Each structure stands twice: as structure tokens, then as C-alpha cells.
Amino acid sequence: MGGFLRDEIVSNLSIDEEALTLISDEMLMRANAINQLLPEAGKNHDQQQIVTFIIRFDNKGYRLYHIDDVLRHYRVAQAVERIIITMESTESIRSNRQFGTHLEVRFDINDTRNCSLAVSSENSDWVESTYSTISELINKLKNKNGFIRNGWTPFTVQISGVVAGFILSLWAAMKITPHLTVESAFVVSFLFAFLVFSNIWTYLSQQILNGIGYFFPNIRFERKGKEKLHWLIQTVIGGLVVAIALYVINLLFGYVGSVLGEFIAK
Known part of the structure; x- marks a missing residue:
């Protein structure tokens, strides 16, 4: 130089x-x-x-x-x-x-x-x-992506995940408990669901951070007629994925509860 x-x-x-x-x-x-x-x-x-x-x-x-x-x-x-x-x-x-x-x-x-x-x-x-x-x-x-892409983002994702995991575990416990005949069935169901979520979250949190990087990139090349379509497709697909995921999770909780209930009964 x-x-x-x-x-x-x-x-x-x-x-x-x-x-x-x-x-x-x-x-x-x-x-x-x-x-x-x-x-x-x-x-x-x-x-x-x-x-x-x-x-x-x-x-x-x-x-x-x-x-x-x-x-x-x-x-x-x-x-x-x-x-x-x-x-x-x-x-x-x-x-x-x-x-x-x-x-x-x-x-x-x-x-x-x-x-x-x-x-x-x-x-x-x-x-x-x-x-x-x-x-x-x-x-x-x-652009405004710096408000999302900062040192606090991983911390926010982690805390939000823990809160979401707690809520999902409560939901899972309510779906599973009716199928169990053991003592303190709700507590057992909650601990089981929270343990499963904790192991999934280790992988899922990194994918969420990757998703944030994708939707809020460091460099965005904007091209006429393509950015709006890009965001529209992402919004539609994202909404469908969330709706389907919630439906599948609801069915899964019920199925897990019935399986555990039959296993414990035997």
C-alpha cells in the first residue's frame, strides 16, 4: 500500500x-x-x-x-x-x-x-x-437493520426462547396430562416437555439467528420490482409455516400424551 x-x-x-x-x-x-x-x-x-x-x-x-x-x-x-x-x-x-x-x-x-x-x-x-x-x-x-443486527440480538433471542419454551411446555402439559394417571401428572408432563424443548432449542436458536441475518442482512442489494415480491413471498410462506407448525405441534402433544398414557397404564 x-x-x-x-x-x-x-x-x-x-x-x-x-x-x-x-x-x-x-x-x-x-x-x-x-x-x-x-x-x-x-x-x-x-x-x-x-x-x-x-x-x-x-x-x-x-x-x-x-x-x-x-x-x-x-x-x-x-x-x-x-x-x-x-x-x-x-x-x-x-x-x-x-x-x-x-x-x-x-x-x-x-x-x-x-x-x-x-x-x-x-x-x-x-x-x-x-x-x-x-x-x-x-x-x-x-438502513435500519443495525437496530436488529447488534450484540444484544443473541441475548434477546435466548431469553425469548426460554419464555416461549416455558409457555409451550405449559401448553404441552395441559394436552398430555389428561392421558396420564400418575401422581402429579401435570408436573411430570411439564418437566418432560421442557426437557425436550431445551434440547431442541440449542439447535433452533442458531437457526433463528441465521433467519434474522437473512431477513435483515448486512448488505441488501435492492433491485426494482424484485424486493417487494421477495418480501411478499417471504411473508406468505412465513405465515403458512407458523400456522402449520402450531397445528402439527397441537396434534403431536395429544399423540405423545396418549402414547405415554398407554405406556404407564401397562
Whole structure:
């Protein structure tokens, strides 16, 4: 990298075509400003700036050199996974970023650590100015997912699960108790149900956290006509799953009670 560096991890962003275009235009403007100051043989100059784009979608990726090509893939993709916009000098490319100028913005839906802004150069004023401008553009893309994606979320899920487990265990006990003839049948039924739930919750809590990450992603690529449909399908399917799950659980509690009752009677 150059002698000066500014970088940061970016998070909780909603990114659309306009945002990608604005970031691209800013990088192209800065690249052209540097290139215009180079001598006539600038194409062979170490300080010549090149802007490139990487887009990964539907398990395939492309390196492109124009934002229009990126947006063309962006619009038709089933699922956009990653977009990287880079402005880099020839010197930086040749030295594997040990020297020279580079500016890079990375958005990745699968890896929060791979979402970043990095600016490096031998010119400290250029680094500060560029970092401030690009960072301001990115901050305008902030969404409200940070209220859900925070350090308190696992704790909240865990406590909510314990409360829900207690309530479900009471419900299970009321369904199972009529089938038992043992002393303190309700207590036995409750302890049995709560023990089963406790073992299930260890696995289920992680799936709930995964679901939160899916519905409230760190990076959301928004595309016209697809986001609304996406949320509508999720809402309908989610409602059906909850209704079916409650119905099946109710039947299961009754069945478990009858089985336990017959077993104890024998």
C-alpha cells in the first residue's frame, strides 16, 4: 500500500443502481483527474489510474470495466452476492498493492468482514479527501437493520426462547396430562416437555439467528420490482409455516400424551 491509508468496515447498507452509479462516477472522476495530469505517454506511466468492477451473482463472477455492464448483470441476476469497485494505479497493480494508489469499495452479502472501504496513496491530502467523500456517499446508504443486527440480538433471542419454551411446555402439559394417571401428572408432563424443548432449542436458536441475518442482512442489494415480491413471498410462506407448525405441534402433544398414557397404564 501507499504511505498513507484510511479504511473502515461498512455495514447495514441498502444498495441500488443509483448508489452504484454515484460511487462509480466519483471514482472515475478522481481517476480522470489524475490521468489528465500525466505526460503524453501516460498510458505507460506508473500513476495511470484504472477503474474496474467485479460482480458475483448466481455462483459466477465477472471483472468488468464499465458500470453499464455491471448494471446489466445486476438487473437480470437471480441473486447478487458481491460487488467490488476498484480504482488502482498501474504501480499498485504491478506491486500487488505494496506501492502506488488504490481506492476500493467492497460489498459482500455473505461475509461481513469483506464489506469495506479502503483508500491508500503517497499523498495524504488525497487520501483524506477521497476517504471523506466516498465514506459520506456510503453513509447515505445506511438502513435500519443495525437496530436488529447488534450484540444484544443473541441475548434477546435466548431469553425469548426460554419464555416461549416455558409457555409451550405449559401448553404441552395441559394436552398430555389428561392421558396420564400418575401422581402429579401435570408436573411430570411439564418437566418432560421442557426437557425436550431445551434440547431442541440449542439447535433452533442458531437457526433463528441465521433467519434474522437473512431477513435483515448486512448488505441488501435492492433491485426494482424484485424486493417487494421477495418480501411478499417471504411473508406468505412465513405465515403458512407458523400456522402449520402450531397445528402439527397441537396434534403431536395429544399423540405423545396418549402414547405415554398407554405406556404407564401397562
